[in-house]
Amino acid sequence: MSKPLILVTNDDGILSTGLDPLIRAAEAHGEVWVVAPDSEKSGVSHAITLTEPLRYTQVGQRRFALNGTPVDCVFIGLNHILPRRPDFVFSGVNRGPNLGFDVLYSGTVGAAMEGTIQKVPSAAFSMVSRGSFDFNEIGAAVDSMVARIVLNGVPDGVTLNVNIPDRTIGEFKGFKVTRLGNRQYSNEVLTREDPRGGKYLWVGGTRVTNELSPDSDTGAVAEGWGSISPVSPDLMAHHAVKHLAWANVPDDQE
Amino acid sequence: MSKPLILVTNDDGILSTGLDPLIRAAEAHGEVWVVAPDSEKSGVSHAITLTEPLRYTQVGQRRFALNGTPVDCVFIGLNHILPRRPDFVFSGVNRGPNLGFDVLYSGTVGAAMEGTIQKVPSAAFSMVSRGSFDFNEIGAAVDSMVARIVLNGVPDGVTLNVNIPDRTIGEFKGFKVTRLGNRQYSNEVLTREDPRGGKYLWVGGTRVTNELSPDSDTGAVAEGWGSISPVSPDLMAHHAVKHLAWANVPDDQE
Numbered sequence: 001m002s003k004p005l006i007l008v009t010n011d012d013g014i015l016s017t018g019l020d021p022l023i024r025a026a027e028a029h030g031e032v033w034v035v036a037p038d039s040e041k042s043g044v045s046h047a048i049t050l051t052e053p054l055r056y057t058q059v060g061q062r063r064f065a066l067n068g069t070p071v072d073c074v075f076i077g078l079n080h081i082l083p084r085r086p087d088f089v090f091s092g093v094n095r096g097p098n099l100g101f102d103v104l105y106s107g108t109v110g111a112a113m114e115g116t117i118q119k120v121p122s123a124a125f126s127m128v129s130r131g132s133f134d135f136n137e138i139g140a141a142v143d144s145m146v147a148r149i150v151l152n153g154v155p156d157g158v159t160l161n162v163n164i165p166d167r168t169i170g171e172f173k174g175f176k177v178t179r180l181g182n183r184q185y186s187n188e189v190l191t192r193e194d195p196r197g198g199k200y201l202w203v204g205g206t207r208v209t210n211e212l213s214p215d216s217d218t219g220a221v222a223e224g225w226g227s228i229s230p231v232s233p234d235l236m237a238h239h240a241v242k243h244l245a246w247a248n249v250p251d252d253q254e
Numbered sequence: 255m256s257k258p259l260i261l262v263t264n265d266d267g268i269l270s271t272g273l274d275p276l277i278r279a280a281e282a283h284g285e286v287w288v289v290a291p292d293s294e295k296s297g298v299s300h301a302i303t304l305t306e307p308l309r310y311t312q313v314g315q316r317r318f319a320l321n322g323t324p325v326d327c328v329f330i331g332l333n334h335i336l337p338r339r340p341d342f343v344f345s346g347v348n349r350g351p352n353l354g355f356d357v358l359y360s361g362t363v364g365a366a367m368e369g370t371i372q373k374v375p376s377a378a379f380s381m382v383s384r385g386s387f388d389f390n391e392i393g394a395a396v397d398s399m400v401a402r403i404v405l406n407g408v409p410d411g412v413t414l415n416v417n418i419p420d421r422t423i424g425e426f427k428g429f430k431v432t433r434l435g436n437r438q439y440s441n442e443v444l445t446r447e448d449p450r451g452g453k454y455l456w457v458g459g460t461r462v463t464n465e466l467s468p469d470s471d472t473g474a475v476a477e478g479w480g481s482i483s484p485v486s487p488d489l490m491a492h493h494a495v496k497h498l499a500w501a502n503v504p505d506d507q508e
Binding site for chain 2 (some may be wrong): 014040042043044045046047048050051053054055056072075078079080084089091096101103104105106108109113117118144145148152153155158160174175176177179180187188189191192194198199200201202203212228229230231232234236237238240241243244245246247248249250
């Protein structure tokens with residue numbers, strides 16, 4: 001068997017130091033190719049660029065910066081830049097948590113989900129910190145989880161969403177499998193004025209309330225655990241079908 | 255009870271004629287406010303703008319154009335522009351289908367899901383056509399489904415994803431509740447050259463293979479039915495937890 005091929009990407013951009021621990025961890029198991037956005041793309045979710053042309057620049061050996069979204073990086077990486085289909089797609093390490101509903105907005109998770117859609121085992125990694133974002137602090141934890149994923153694989157159709165706390169959160173206790181916690185952001189909109197008197201707005205949402213149950217990712221991380229939540233790109237709400245009989249028109253359909 | 259307040263948005267932008275049938279349908283049931291992107295934002299999924307300031311322009315009575323994503327339009331609309339929380343968020347009518355995995359990439363569905371996250375009953379509408387995109391053709395079907403949604407409501411935590419075929423697909427048969435079908439895009443990347451010799455890429459994916467089972471949205475639409483699939487912003491893959499025992503480290507956790 002040839003050496004595994006691993007695609008690493010992120011949403012903080014090619015210059016983010018968060019790429020380093022993930023590249024180092026992946027290099028212990030295979031040949032690593034990096035295709036990452038040329039600038040920060042936080043919060044872009046599963047956005048794909050359909051109406052603008054894309055360009056990439058090679059910035060080192062097997063290292064590429066693309067003027068697109070994290071999903072674009074995976075799509076173009078898999079289907080154009082890499083020499084063959086990779087064995088894994090790893091996204092991150094993100095500067096900041098991707099817990100609870102964060103995963104829907106997250107470019108980090110979006111990229112890993114695109115790997116899953118393209119049938120490549122994929123995982124997203126995020127660092128939870130109250131301050132320094134020294135990615136060296138979580139290097140050993142990233143190494144350990146990447147090794148376990150390479151060994152055990154990822155269930156079909158599922159993306160692993162990994163969050164690792166640093167010591168500002170508490171002593172690292174290990175990893176646990178979790179569900180997405182209930183994580184509520186405040187809904188404020190902030191109004192500002194530019195130097196020429198024009199009004200502009202910021203999406204606020206700066207205050208966060210986290211569920212603290214130990215089986216939730218939010219709760220696990222708050223206690224110093226690394227969390228691993230399996231997420232799926234299939235948005236179908238099967239449980240809701242039985243409440244929608246009224247939406248069948250005409251009622252006598254076959 | 256005061257007149258219902260309805261927020262209408264889309265991802266094709268404030269100038270898209272696809273807004274018209276949805277505004278007309280909603281006006282039969284309440285006061286309609288429109289907050290839509292100032293330019294086309296197709297494929298932006300659940301992207302939210304966190305690193306750029308947002309500005310909006312009032313373009314008519316209760317009509318606003320925002321320099322952001324569809325999700326931004328719902329967030330800023332609900333939390334800043336509208337006089338109170340709306341009773342419904344309707345997104346569309348999109349120029350083109352949002353079937354199967356499309357919903358993950360879709361800005362139209364992203365906007366409606368943001369309504370759901372904000373606890374407002376929400377639905378996305380898309381037009382399936384092989385050609386003309388004359389939105390008048392589907393006006394009666396939009397009217398009918400909006401009336402049913404206003405009457406019956408939307409299950410908590412669920413977004414209704416409605417696709418309506420025009421006569422280029424066949425005779426309209428009515429609506430049926432569906433699941434998301436298996437819809438596979440080709441993965442090609444197209445290489446082009448600009449007038450100055452620079453190479454650029456297009457995300458391809460122009461060839462589509464659709465599941466045709468009558469209970470899938472792809473199959474229903476192909477037969478001339480309008481499809482209604484309930485989708486959820488909760489990405490948690492509960493079924494996968496049992497396959498991830500290896501990810502609990504140490505194993506002796508409480």
